[in-house]
Amino acid sequence: MTAQGGGTSVTEGKAHYSNGPVFSVAPMIDWTDRHCRYFHRQISRNALLYTEMVVADAIIYGPRERLLSFDAAEHPVALQLGGSDPAKLAEAVRIAAPYGYDEINLNVGCPSDRVQSGTFGACLMLTPEVVAECVRAMKAVSAVPVTVKCRIGVDEQDPEAALPDLITRVLDAGADAIWIHARKAWLKGLSPKENREIPPLDYEMVYRMKQRWPDVFIGINGGIHTLEEAQAHLGHVDGVMLGRAAYQNAAILAEVDQRFYLAPAREMDWDQLRDRMMAYAQAHIDNGGRVQHIARHMVGLFTGLPGARRYRQILSTDATKPGAGPEVIAAAFAAVDFSAAPAEALSA
Numbered sequence: 001m002t003a004q005g006g007g008t009s010v011t012e013g014k015a016h017y018s019n020g021p022v023f024s025v026a027p028m029i030d031w032t033d034r035h036c037r038y039f040h041r042q043i044s045r046n047a048l049l050y051t052e053m054v055v056a057d058a059i060i061y062g063p064r065e066r067l068l069s070f071d072a073a074e075h076p077v078a079l080q081l082g083g084s085d086p087a088k089l090a091e092a093v094r095i096a097a098p099y100g101y102d103e104i105n106l107n108v109g110c111p112s113d114r115v116q117s118g119t120f121g122a123c124l125m126l127t128p129e130v131v132a133e134c135v136r137a138m139k140a141v142s143a144v145p146v147t148v149k150c151r152i153g154v155d156e157q158d159p160e161a162a163l164p165d166l167i168t169r170v171l172d173a174g175a176d177a178i179w180i181h182a183r184k185a186w187l188k189g190l191s192p193k194e195n196r197e198i199p200p201l202d203y204e205m206v207y208r209m210k211q212r213w214p215d216v217f218i219g220i221n222g223g224i225h226t227l228e229e230a231q232a233h234l235g236h237v238d239g240v241m242l243g244r245a246a247y248q249n250a251a252i253l254a255e256v257d258q259r260f261y262l263a264p265a266r267e268m269d270w271d272q273l274r275d276r277m278m279a280y281a282q283a284h285i286d287n288g289g290r291v292q293h294i295a296r297h298m299v300g301l302f303t304g305l306p307g308a309r310r311y312r313q314i315l316s317t318d319a320t321k322p323g324a325g326p327e328v329i330a331a332a333f334a335a336v337d338f339s340a341a342p343a344e345a346l347s348a
Ligand SMILES: Cc1cc2nc3c(=O)[nH]c(=O)nc-3n(C[C@H](O)[C@H](O)[C@H](O)COP(=O)(O)O)c2cc1C
Pocket: 026, 027, 028, 029, 030, 031, 052, 053, 080, 107, 108, 109, 110, 149, 181, 196, 221, 222, 223, 224, 241, 242, 243, 244, 245
């Protein structure tokens, strides 16, 4: 169960970008680790899942097995890389290839101090020619789509000029899709958290990029809270990416397959989810892990339902106790009154 991914990887190019709209869960450091992605995958079969950003140097010099391995059930899954050295990024792509990711994404949008000091993330918006060289180098060695996640601009940049310039260059370098967080990042003065909240969202700017490049996959991200909002964006762009809303209220993923991938309607089977997460947790514990590594991602699942508080409490306290096992997940689910709400209410 915890073997590295493989088997079902997509190798024929843009598969997940050529079958209609794409719904994705954003890359989030410390949040979208492999356990989180496995959990999300039990709720939506189709959503495109992103890893946390992994720095190219860490893959080249660090514990690559721990950084890159994932469960085959997670497909489709995209690896997000951080870096600004084309040769190192290409090397990271080569090393990651056998793990079977379905896409490689370059982070041009994350403004944390740590990221700035390494000259990657959002500050790369200032050097679009470097981003293009990175994409070109990654494309040259990748059998799967290479995509970019960016902001509309940083600092005093004029997004009307900076964003089309970046897009033009990365497309010329071979980028297969562009995901745009529809707000600027301020590289100085705002914390990463503030940079996800304070700069105003400009969805229209992203829509205009799609009008300008009708044949290019353009996805939108930032401040999207519900599937209704996501659906409305799809009237203008090809993909929607949800970060915090998907993580903090993962139940909204239960309707993704039906709404965006034309899957037959089905009631979410919460008992099955519980059993799968328990089995997954047991396998993780057998490999030397702790149930807490998994339970921490599940805490927000039943927000709003009777019993949700107790559920949360069990997962965030009992799961941290020495020797805690999968029974903690069973106890937490037992605290929730599912009869009180069908799946639609959970995702409302
Ligand atoms: C805890 C956290 C960690 C994040 N880490 C990354 C990251 O590794 N790479 C990245 O491109 N964006 C990262 N982001 C930004 C998200 O991918 C996304 O662009 C942002 O949260 C806006 O989307 P939302 O409003 O749907 O949350 C992170 C966001 C959060 C909340």
